[in-house]
Amino acid sequence: MGYVLDGQSFDGLLSQLSKEYLIYAPVRISGKGAYSDTDLVAYGQISSLDEIEYNEKSRFSPKELIYPITQTLFYFTEDEYKEPAVSQKSIIIFCRPCDVHAFRRLDEIFLKNGDFRDSYYEAIRRKTVFFILECAGSFENCFCVSMGTNRVEGYAALLRPGEGQVTCDVDEHFAPLFARYGKPAGMTPRFIEENSISVILPEEIDKNIFDHQMWQEYSSRCTACGRCTVSCPTCSCFTMQDIFYEDNPRCGERRRVWASCMVDGFTELAGGHGFRKDNGSRMRFKVMHKIYDFRKRFGYDMCVGCGRCDDVCPEYISFSGCVNKVSSLAGEVKKDD
Amino acid sequence: MTNPYRPFKAEILSVLPQTGIDFTFRLAADIKVESGQFVEVSLPGVGEAPISVSDFGPGWIEMTIRRVGKLTNVIHTLTPGGSLFIRGPYGKGFPVDRFTGRDLIIAAGGTGLAPVKSIVRRFYKNTAELKSLTLLAGFKSPSDVLFRDEINIWQSCINVQITVDGDDTGEWKGRVGLITKLISGLPKIDVQNTEVIIVGPPVMMKFASQEFFKKGIPEDRVWVSFERKMCCGLGKCGHCKIDDTYVCLEGPVFNYTAAAQLTD
Numbered sequence: 001m002g003y004v005l006d007g008q009s010f011d012g013l014l015s016q017l018s019k020e021y022l023i024y025a026p027v028r029i030s031g032k033g034a035y036s037d038t039d040l041v042a043y044g045q046i047s048s049l050d051e052i053e054y055n056e057k058s059r060f061s062p063k064e065l066i067y068p069i070t071q072t073l074f075y076f077t078e079d080e081y082k083e084p085a086v087s088q089k090s091i092i093i094f095c096r097p098c099d100v101h102a103f104r105r106l107d108e109i110f111l112k113n114g115d116f117r118d119s120y121y122e123a124i125r126r127k128t129v130f131f132i133l134e135c136a137g138s139f140e141n142c143f144c145v146s147m148g149t150n151r152v153e154g155y156a157a158l159l160r161p162g163e164g165q166v167t168c169d170v171d172e173h174f175a176p177l178f179a180r181y182g183k184p185a186g187m188t189p190r191f192i193e194e195n196s197i198s199v200i201l202p203e204e205i206d207k208n209i210f211d212h213q214m215w216q217e218y219s220s221r222c223t224a225c226g227r228c229t230v231s232c233p234t235c236s237c238f239t240m241q242d243i244f245y246e247d248n249p250r251c252g253e254r255r256r257v258w259a260s261c262m263v264d265g266f267t268e269l270a271g272g273h274g275f276r277k278d279n280g281s282r283m284r285f286k287v288m289h290k291i292y293d294f295r296k297r298f299g300y301d302m303c304v305g306c307g308r309c310d311d312v313c314p315e316y317i318s319f320s321g322c323v324n325k326v327s328s329l330a331g332e333v334k335k336d337d
Numbered sequence: 338m339t340n341p342y343r344p345f346k347a348e349i350l351s352v353l354p355q356t357g358i359d360f361t362f363r364l365a366a367d368i369k370v371e372s373g374q375f376v377e378v379s380l381p382g383v384g385e386a387p388i389s390v391s392d393f394g395p396g397w398i399e400m401t402i403r404r405v406g407k408l409t410n411v412i413h414t415l416t417p418g419g420s421l422f423i424r425g426p427y428g429k430g431f432p433v434d435r436f437t438g439r440d441l442i443i444a445a446g447g448t449g450l451a452p453v454k455s456i457v458r459r460f461y462k463n464t465a466e467l468k469s470l471t472l473l474a475g476f477k478s479p480s481d482v483l484f485r486d487e488i489n490i491w492q493s494c495i496n497v498q499i500t501v502d503g504d505d506t507g508e509w510k511g512r513v514g515l516i517t518k519l520i521s522g523l524p525k526i527d528v529q530n531t532e533v534i535i536v537g538p539p540v541m542m543k544f545a546s547q548e549f550f551k552k553g554i555p556e557d558r559v560w561v562s563f564e565r566k567m568c569c570g571l572g573k574c575g576h577c578k579i580d581d582t583y584v585c586l587e588g589p590v591f592n593y594t595a596a597a598q599l600t601d
Binding site for chain 1: 344422581600
């Protein structure tokens with residue numbers, strides 16, 4: 001059902017929703033960009049339409065809202081492991097179509113892979129509702145069309161912010177509320193149908209590509225900073241970390257913190273032995289996971305084509321460029337003309 | 338919702354030093370373990386790590402733990418009556434039933450003997466279950482030899498051959514040389530009826546398996562166990578992943594044919 005809301009009405013709607021939901025959207029954080037005098041666009045809590053940064057891609061994805069960078073799993077005293085309390089409120093996340101697809105991939109890892117469901121992820125995920133921000137145009141480095149993540153179906157709400165107003169397409173659950181604050185309006189969702197970048201995905205990958213010299217380029221270019229994996233909406237790896245309180249070493253926390261397969265120490269065992277020492281083989285490991293390994297396991301590709309890894313790389317390494325190199329080497333590419 | 342990360346407290350029943358840096362801890366734990374599986378062991382405030390179960394029985398498990406890092410350094414200070422926190426067991430163990438009626442050869446390098454100890458203990462007395470059992474074990478030096486008491490007992494029932502890479506004591510009366518030499522020195526193997534287990538450092542597993550292939554053992558009769566960094570044991574943390582395989586879920590025990598396909 002379609003509605004149009006002016007700014008004031010939309011803020012009223014947000015205020016009403018905030019009684020039941022924590023509401024997050026991409027926001028502009030002044031002066032916090034990677035370079036001096038630049039802003040950071042990242043996820044934060046909002047209470048008004050003005051706060052939503054609609055015209056730029058967020059540097060970080062919304063995954064941190066459900067899967068925090070640092071998450072306390074247990075508070076402990078010597079003999080007791082206590083879980084932290086979880087907020088009773090549900091969550092609304094304003095995000096792009098690709099980001100919703102990314103959560104489906106995180107669900108695969110946290111809720112399906114192996115015999116156990118990750119209770120921490122599930123506790124927040126089950127209470128999460130996505131409000132889709134329609135993309136007015138393709139951003140730099142995006143290749144969602146190639147990854148099939150440009151369209152979303154079955155959303156709670158889809159929003160098209162415009163001059164002083166928002167046009168929305170809303171599901172049955174939210175329609176009465178939107179009807180209270182807005183006026184009925186025709187709304188046909190528009191999804192991105194073309195990006196300036198496209199990738200060709202390899203169907204089968206010969207084992208020879210794993211040892212191919214193409215990866216040496218990344219050994220010299222990549223600095224193993226891990227920015228690509230931090231910005232990636234589908235990277236889900238973490239490391240356990242125990243800490244104790246300085247003023248009472250008998251009490252402490254077990255936390256998990258995001259980990260990166262690109263960064264030193266990811267595979268290192270106690271005693272020092274490790275795997276994938278050179279950055280080129282780490283790049284190969286990451287790229288193969290995103291466009292090949294995950295598909296072998298779950299039936300579809302992990303990468304959603306948001307291009308954030310390319311946005312943030314300090315060495316201007318292009319993930320999409322790398323995928324296309326792999327494909328041309330794989331030699332079994334069927335062009336979709 | 339059950340929390341799969343929640344460990345339980347397990348009392349330490351005994352601590353038996355094997356070498357200067359390897360201690361065997363027996364814990365009170367009522368869990369069902371398969372040979373080759375591992376548990377996540379932790380101490381609050383110190384950390385958590387995957388450790389293979391070296392032996393188990395009703396109400397107890399044993400782990401032979403080497404002092405190599407932050408967590409194991411602290412674990413080694415613990416004494417009976419103290420406790421560790423554990424969760425698991427995790428992973429796929431050795432296909433023990435498949436070995437019934439066959440010649441089983443186990444080649445273990447260093448602490449690689451720990452994950453197969455329960456197999457040796459199960460079969461050395463019940464040799465009727467197997468056609469034969471041969472244990473080949475290699476250690477760096479005489480002071481690194483694990484399970485000395487058990488080895489002495491096993492030797493009276495099965496073929497056990499121990500070798501050390503080098504003798505720094507001058508008192509070692511046994512064999513000196515790499516484990517590959519023990520393999521090449523084995524008498525004729527009934528290749529159609531033999532299963533092989535190889536556990537040890539990656540380099541040892543590589544060369545030991547090649548030695549068995551020279552003997553005519555088919556690749557699909559060889560079983561190996563991988564050691565990887567793991568933070569969850571549940572297929573979530575990603576550290577142990579190789580290609581599309583999660584060592585914590587599909588391993589740590591692999592048939593050689595599957596292991597050979599994995600590229601780190």
